[in-house]
Amino acid sequence: MYRAIQTFLVALCLLVSCLATGLRAQEDIRPLVDALGVGNFPQKVQAVNALAASGDPKVAEILQNLSDGKLFAAKNGGPIYLAGDSDGSFVDVLTGTPVADAPGNLTKIRLNNSLRGAITAAMSQLTLMSPDRSARLAAAQDLLRDANPDNLDLLNSALAEEKDTEVKNTMEAVRAVILLKTDASVAEKEAAIEMVASRGNRDALTILKAALTSAPVELKPEIERHISSIESSLAVWDVAQNLWYGLSLGSVLLLAAIGLAITFGVMGIINMAHGEMVMLGAYTTYVVQQTVAAVAPGLVDYTLAFAVPMAFLFTGLVGIGIERSIIRWLYGRPLETLLATWGLSLILQQSIRTIFGPTNRQVDNPSWMSGAFDFGGLSITYNRMWIIVFSIGVFIALLLLLKRSKFGLQMRAVTQNRRMASSMGIRTPWVDALTFGLGSGIAGIAGVALSQIDNVSPNLGQNYIIDSFMVVVFGGVGNLWGTLVGALTLGIANKFLEPYAGAVLGKILILVLIILFIQRRPRGLFALKGRAVEQ
Amino acid sequence: MISQMLLRTHEKKTLIVAFLILLAAAFVPLSNLLLAESNPLHIPGYLVPLLGKYLCYALLALALDLVWGYCGILSLGHGAFFALGGYAMGMYLMRQIGNRGVYANPDLPDFMVFLNWPELPWYWYGFSHFGFAALMVIVVTGLLAFVFGWLAFRSRVTGVYLSIITQAMTYALLLAFFRNEMGFGGNNGLTDFKDILGQNIQAAGTRASLFAATAIALALALLLSSAIVRSKYGKVLVGVRDAESRTRFLGYRVENMKLFIFTISAMMAGVAGALYVPQVGIINPGEFAPANSIEVVIWTAVGGRGTLIGPIIGAILVNFGKSIFTAAFPEFWLFALGALFVATTLFLPKGIVGTVEQYFARRREYKAAGETEKTYQEDKAAALTATTASPQAAE
Numbered sequence A: 001m002y003r004a005i006q007t008f009l010v011a012l013c014l015l016v017s018c019l020a021t022g023l024r025a026q027e028d029i030r031p032l033v034d035a036l037g038v039g040n041f042p043q044k045v046q047a048v049n050a051l052a053a054s055g056d057p058k059v060a061e062i063l064q065n066l067s068d069g070k071l072f073a074a075k076n077g078g079p080i081y082l083a084g085d086s087d088g089s090f091v092d093v094l095t096g097t098p099v100a101d102a103p104g105n106l107t108k109i110r111l112n113n114s115l116r117g118a119i120t121a122a123m124s125q126l127t128l129m130s131p132d133r134s135a136r137l138a139a140a141q142d143l144l145r146d147a148n149p150d151n152l153d154l155l156n157s158a159l160a161e162e163k164d165t166e167v168k169n170t171m172e173a174v175r176a177v178i179l180l181k182t183d184a185s186v187a188e189k190e191a192a193i194e195m196v197a198s199r200g201n202r203d204a205l206t207i208l209k210a211a212l213t214s215a216p217v218e219l220k221p222e223i224e225r226h227i228s229s230i231e232s233s234l235a236v237w238d239v240a241q242n243l244w245y246g247l248s249l250g251s252v253l254l255l256a257a258i259g260l261a262i263t264f265g266v267m268g269i270i271n272m273a274h275g276e277m278v279m280l281g282a283y284t285t286y287v288v289q290q291t292v293a294a295v296a297p298g299l300v301d302y303t304l305a306f307a308v309p310m311a312f313l314f315t316g317l318v319g320i321g322i323e324r325s326i327i328r329w330l331y332g333r334p335l336e337t338l339l340a341t342w343g344l345s346l347i348l349q350q351s352i353r354t355i356f357g358p359t360n361r362q363v364d365n366p367s368w369m370s371g372a373f374d375f376g377g378l379s380i381t382y383n384r385m386w387i388i389v390f391s392i393g394v395f396i397a398l399l400l401l402l403k404r405s406k407f408g409l410q411m412r413a414v415t416q417n418r419r420m421a422s423s424m425g426i427r428t429p430w431v432d433a434l435t436f437g438l439g440s441g442i443a444g445i446a447g448v449a450l451s452q453i454d455n456v457s458p459n460l461g462q463n464y465i466i467d468s469f470m471v472v473v474f475g476g477v478g479n480l481w482g483t484l485v486g487a488l489t490l491g492i493a494n495k496f497l498e499p500y501a502g503a504v505l506g507k508i509l510i511l512v513l514i515i516l517f518i519q520r521r522p523r524g525l526f527a528l529k530g531r532a533v534e535q
Numbered sequence B: 001m002i003s004q005m006l007l008r009t010h011e012k013k014t015l016i017v018a019f020l021i022l023l024a025a026a027f028v029p030l031s032n033l034l035l036a037e038s039n040p041l042h043i044p045g046y047l048v049p050l051l052g053k054y055l056c057y058a059l060l061a062l063a064l065d066l067v068w069g070y071c072g073i074l075s076l077g078h079g080a081f082f083a084l085g086g087y088a089m090g091m092y093l094m095r096q097i098g099n100r101g102v103y104a105n106p107d108l109p110d111f112m113v114f115l116n117w118p119e120l121p122w123y124w125y126g127f128s129h130f131g132f133a134a135l136m137v138i139v140v141t142g143l144l145a146f147v148f149g150w151l152a153f154r155s156r157v158t159g160v161y162l163s164i165i166t167q168a169m170t171y172a173l174l175l176a177f178f179r180n181e182m183g184f185g186g187n188n189g190l191t192d193f194k195d196i197l198g199q200n201i202q203a204a205g206t207r208a209s210l211f212a213a214t215a216i217a218l219a220l221a222l223l224l225s226s227a228i229v230r231s232k233y234g235k236v237l238v239g240v241r242d243a244e245s246r247t248r249f250l251g252y253r254v255e256n257m258k259l260f261i262f263t264i265s266a267m268m269a270g271v272a273g274a275l276y277v278p279q280v281g282i283i284n285p286g287e288f289a290p291a292n293s294i295e296v297v298i299w300t301a302v303g304g305r306g307t308l309i310g311p312i313i314g315a316i317l318v319n320f321g322k323s324i325f326t327a328a329f330p331e332f333w334l335f336a337l338g339a340l341f342v343a344t345t346l347f348l349p350k351g352i353v354g355t356v357e358q359y360f361a362r363r364r365e366y367k368a369a370g371e372t373e374k375t376y377q378e379d380k381a382a383a384l385t386a387t388t389a390s391p392q393a394a395e
Helices: A002-037 A041-053 A059-067 A113-129 A133-145 A149-161 A165-181 A186-199 A202-214 A217-267 A274-295 A297-325 A334-356 A382-404 A406-416 A418-423 A428-450 A460-475 A480-501 A503-520 B002-009 B012-034 B047-071 B078-100 B110-114 B130-154 B159-178 B204-230 B232-242 B244-249 B254-280 B290-303 B309-328 B330-347 B351-369 B373-389
Strands: A071-074 A080-083 A090-092 A106-108 A372-375 A378-381
Touching: A002 A041, A002 A059, A002 A071, A002 A080, A041 A059, A041 A113, A059 A071, A059 A113, A113 A133, A113 A149, A133 A149, A133 A165, A133 A202, A149 A165, A165 A186, A165 A202, A186 A202, A186 A217, A202 A217, A217 A274, A217 A378, A217 A382, A217 A406, A217 A428, A217 A460, A217 A480, A274 A297, A274 A334, A274 A428, A274 A460, A297 A428, A334 A460, A334 B159, A334 B290, A334 B330, A378 A382, A382 A406, A382 A428, A382 A480, A406 A418, A406 A428, A418 A428, A428 A460, A460 A480, A460 A503, A460 B159, A480 A503, A503 B130, A503 B159, B002 B204, B012 B047, B012 B204, B012 B309, B047 B078, B047 B204, B047 B232, B047 B254, B047 B290, B047 B309, B078 B130, B078 B159, B078 B254, B078 B290, B130 B159, B130 B254, B159 B290, B204 B232, B204 B254, B204 B309, B232 B244, B232 B254, B244 B254, B290 B309, B290 B330, B290 B351, B309 B330, B309 B351
Parallel strands: none
Antiparallel strands: A071 A080, A071 A106, A080 A090, A372 A378
C-alpha cells in the first residue's frame, strides 16, 4: 500500500514536472513571440530568426499563422493574439485558449517581402527534421540558397539522423556553406570548399564567389581555381542547353513549316490558312481527349495515339475541301490565293471562337510526357524531348512518302514540270488536291504536338504562321531538307541570340537577318534550279 | 486654261472624284460648325473624325494601289509605313503636351518619366517643331522604303517572296515598338495628346480642320498618282507589272522604276498615318500588326486595283461596313471580312470600279460600232466557235 502511494506520488511528481517544463518552455518563447508585434520590419525579421532558433515545436505553427496574417498585436506592443474562428474573437497564441479580455485596438501584424523571406527560411529550417523526404530535400535546398550560421546546430542534429543520400549530400553542402561563413579552421574550410565545388552547379559558383572575399588568404587560390573550373564547365553546359532549346524550338518550327513547304513547293501557292490548320489539329486533340476521358477513362494516356490520325484525317479533309472549293479557281494567281486563304483563316479562327469560346482550352500531357530529368548539366523536359522525336519521325515519314511512293513520284513530277507531268497522264488537279490535303494534314499533326506545349486557343496558328513562312523562305521550296535545315538553323540561332539580346530583340534580329539573307539568295538555301523556277 | 491643262494630264473621272473630295473638304467642316443641329444636313461632331479616319484609310489604300495595282508589288507591310508616319506625328503631339502630363515634367513625356529615363533620347530631338515632324513623316518612311526596296528589288525578290518579307518587316517593327527600351512608349504607344499647332486637339474647329486637311491631302495624292500613272513612266510601270522580264530586256531599269514608286507610295502611306493619329488620338504598336496591312490589301481589291478611284471607294465602303458591323454583330465581323476576301478574289477580281468600268467599256464598244442586239448575239456565237476551234487561244 505504501509502495503504491509512493509510485503514485512519483508519477504525480513526474507529471507535474513535465507540465512545468512544458509551461516553462511556452513561457520561454512567449517574449520571443511578443517581439513579433513591435518595432520595424528589420527588427521583426530578427524576431522571426530568434524564434526559429529556439527550436520550440510550436514555432512552425506560429510562423504559419504569421504568414497567413492571423496574428494581431496592439500598436504599442504588448502580447500577441491569434484570430479565432469567429469574427472578432481572439485566442492565445501558445495555448489556443480563448481570450476574453483582448484589447480593442488590435491590428494585424503586417508583412513585407524580406519578412516573408525570413519566415520561409525559418520554416525550412524547421522542416529539416520532417519525416517527409521531399520536404526535407526542399528545406535543405532552400537553406543552400540562404544559409544562416545560426542554423548550424540544427543542421548538425538533422545530419546525424539523415539516412537518404541525396538529402544528406545537400545538407552537407549547406553545412559547408555555413562553415565558410563562420570562422572555422582552415582545414575545415578547405574541406568545405571541396564539398561545395564538387556540386559544380550555378549555386556552388555563387557560394564560392561569396566565400572568396571572406576566405583566409591561403585558401583564395584554391577557391579561384574551383571557380574557374566550374565556370568553364558551366559554359560548356550552357552551350549544350542552348543547343537543346534551339533543337526543341527548331523541331516545333519544322513541324509547323513542313506542311507549308509542301503546298508552297508543289503548287506554288502560299496558304495563309496554314496556321489555322495547325490550330484545328490542336482542337481535334482537345475533342479527342474529352471524348476519351468520357468514354474510356483508362485510355487517357493513349489519347495522342488516337489524336494523331484523327487530326491528320480531319485537317486533311478540310484542306482538300478548301482546295476543291476555292484554291483551284485561283491557280496561276499566287497573290490572290494568298488573300483568299487569309480570308479563310479569319473565318476558321472565328468559327472556332464561336464554337469553343475565345479562352484557352486545357489539353493535358499524358503521364509519360510530363516532368523532366537531368542529364549532366542539362535539364530536359519529357514533352520537349518527345516532340523532337516526333518531328523527326514525321520528317522521315514524309521523306519516304515523297521518294518511295507512287504519289510522291507524281507529286515531284508535277513540281518539276506541270505540263509535262500532265502529258504523261498524271491527273495534276488530283495531285494538287491530295498535296494540299497532305500539307494540311501535316499541319494538323503539328497541332497535336503543339497542343502539348502551347495554349490551345483560336490564335494558336497566328503565332506560328510568320515563323513558318520564315523557315520556308529561308530554307527554299521544293526540298524537304531545306525546310529541315531552315527550321533547325532558325531555332538554334534564336536561342543563341536570346541570352545576349533578349527574346524579343533576338527575334527581331533573326527577322532582319532573314530579310537580308533573301537579298543574297532570293529563293532560299536549297533553291530549285532550272526551268521550273521561272514559272 | 488651268482646266485644260488638268484635262490633258488627268482623266475626267479622276478630276471629278478629286473635285468631290475637295467638296467634302469644304462641306463637312462647314456643315459641322455652321449649321444648326436640327438641320438635316448637319454633320454631328462625333462623325467628323470618323469620316476623317475613313479618308486616311483611303489615302493608305491609294498608296498601296500605286505599287500593287500598277506595279504588281503586293506589299503586306504598308501598315508599317502608315504606323511610322503616325509615330512621327505622335512624337510631335507628345512634345506638345509639355508639363501637362501626369508627372508634369516639362522635358520628358510621361512614359519616359515612368521608366526613369534621365533625358530625352537623341531621336526625339526636333520633334517639338511641327515642321520637323512633318518632314520626318516623309523622310523616315521614304528612307525605310528606299533601303528596303533597294535591297529587295536589286536582287530581284518578286512575287510572294516579296510579300512575305514585307510582312516580316512589319512584324519585326511590331516587335521592336513593343519594347519599352525603344523609347516610343512600348505597349501603350503615344496618347493623351493635348494640342496640335497650338489648338486644342479635341475642339470641334480643330477636328474640322483636320478633316479638311485630310481630304485635301487625299485629293492631292489622287492627282499626283494620276499624273504618275498617266506619264510615260507610269505606262512602263504597267509593263513591269505584266511582264517584268520583257520590260527589263527592252532596256528599262526595272529596279529603279520599282524603287521610285515604292518609295513614293510609302511616303503617301506615312502622310496618311500622320493625319490619322491626331484624329483618333492614339498610336500604338498594334498598328504594325501584319493583319492590318493585309486588310488594306482587301480594301484595295474590293474597290478595284489598278484603278485610282477603286481603292478610295473600297477603303471607305469596307470601313463603313466595319463600323456598322462591329456595332451591330461584333462576333460576325471576322466572318464577313473573311468572306469578303474569298468572294472578292473569286468573283470580283477587278473590284467594284474595275467591273463597272469593264461593263461600260464593253457597252461603249458596241454602241460605237452601231451594232444592234442581234449582232451582239452573233458576236458571242462567233467568239464561242473561235474558242472551241483553238483551245490554245483561249488559254
